[in-house]
Amino acid sequence: MSAATVDTLRRGNAAASVPAGDTASSRSDHIKFAVFAIAVLTMPVWLSPIGAGYPDLVQKFAIFGIFAIGFNILFGLTGYLSFGHAAFLGVGSYAAVWSFKLLTMNVVPAMIFGVLASGVFALLIGYVSLRRTGIYFSILTLAFAQMSYNLAYSVLTPITNGETGLQLALHDPRVLDGPAEAGLPTTTLFGMETIGYPGFYVCAVMLIVAYYVAMRITRSPFGMTLRAIKSNQNRMNYTGFNTRPYTLAAFVISGMYAGLAGSLMAVVDPLAGAERMQWTASGEVVLMTILGGTGTLLGPVLGAGIIKYFENIFSAFNDQVLGRIFDFLPEVLQNLMVTLVHPFVGEGWHLTLGVVFMLIVIFLPGGVMEGIGRISARISRSRSNRSS
Structure with a gap:
């Protein structure tokens, strides 16, 4: 038997020894990575509509x-x-x-x-x-x-x-x-x-x-x-x-x-x-990780994005901006909504972040990624029920 044949058999055995689940998991990881890379590189485009x-x-x-x-x-x-x-x-x-x-x-x-x-x-x-x-x-x-x-x-x-x-x-x-x-x-x-x-x-x-x-x-x-x-x-x-x-x-x-x-x-x-x-910066990264999903790959990135969005966008909201947001309502309701929302934006953006963090910890201990997983599982179940 030639050396080339032996090498071919070895490669075949090595490939055969790889479990199908591991191969599927690797393929899934690479697909997720490709989607992540595209999403990151196009952030200026799809984040523009939300300012x-x-x-x-x-x-x-x-x-x-x-x-x-x-x-x-x-x-x-x-x-x-x-x-x-x-x-x-x-x-x-x-x-x-x-x-x-x-x-x-x-x-x-x-x-x-x-x-x-x-x-x-x-x-x-x-x-x-x-x-x-x-x-x-x-x-x-x-x-x-x-x-x-x-x-x-x-x-x-x-x-x-x-x-x-x-x-x-x-x-x-x-x-x-x-x-x-x-x-x-x-x-x-x-x-x-x-x-x-x-x-x-x-x-x-x-x-x-x-x-x-x-x-x-x-x-x-x-x-x-x-x-x-x-x-x-x-x-x-x-x-x-x-x-x-x-x-x-x-x-x-x-x-x-x-x-x-x-x-x-x-x-x-x-x-x-x-x-x-x-120490506040150290505490901030803890919040980012818990908010997005501890132990997940994408969760910390989502948590960082959520907190920085609140810090830079919500903190810039004032009564004039809120007025424009609720201008489709009658004037009385518009003023009422501005009064109700005002404490949660601008200098009070930390209050909004605190409420969001509290809700995540209570109802989604696994962070945003747990919520995404639940939604995905529900969609999969509904599809399977329709097909059956």
Whole structure:
């Protein structure tokens, strides 16, 4: 028997050994990924009718989508709730701005340095924090984040520029580009300025890549191990399985995602401030993940989009806008509706978000994705009943 024949048989046996369910699942994942990529790249088009198609907002959707996907790898898969992920967001921003100041305005090195710096920082914090679990782990991460915020705000002023924030300056060396000759330079991707919609597409491509990597992690043996740790870490420890390297790896990967999101913030707006490291930013990504659906791939992205939409659209509503929305009603009813809705929009948008979050937690513990799943199941049942 020839070597070519043996190789052919081996390939055939390997293909035959793949379960049909795994093949179908892989095909389904790739279809979902393709739909996700198309939806992300066309966001400015289908978000325009609801007033969210402008560059600044779709950039935020993409950036915080990356942030939430990374947080979900730690919280959704492993079950470790971190209240300090904003520290990695800030480190990524600072590293990216320093790359712009010292090396070049090209965004690629900035993103690389942001991811690496956040990964190293996450390794240090995770090594200490993961010695505890549960609420003690959460409090440790919160403490480290607040220490990082205070260091960036005061002690490390030569590096972070304190409360003013780290910004570009005319005298920055930029050893690869040279100092600016007239006015501050803009960020570029190999010569193309990343301002406006080009900046969004840089963020969108990174979101697609981040989603694909998270999908591969979730479906891998490593992802299965993380879910097993979330299910019953004590039982795994009793069997002699060392879970520490896996939880630390998940923590570092999650921190690197946050660093990528932070560096993209600097890409679209080249400055970095300590406010990005505050505990409120860490709490925000927790809300995004829970709202969209903990442990799902798409849920954190949806949660990020919902919260950023509320923050940027609902917060801009005033009585005049509400009047135009209800102008089809008689004047008395119009005034009544404006009076009733007014406390929930504008400066009161947090109240609306709180109500939505409360309803989701009570009726859809699995987040928006659970609601979508229920609707899909109901549609499937109705179709099957019609066909029968």
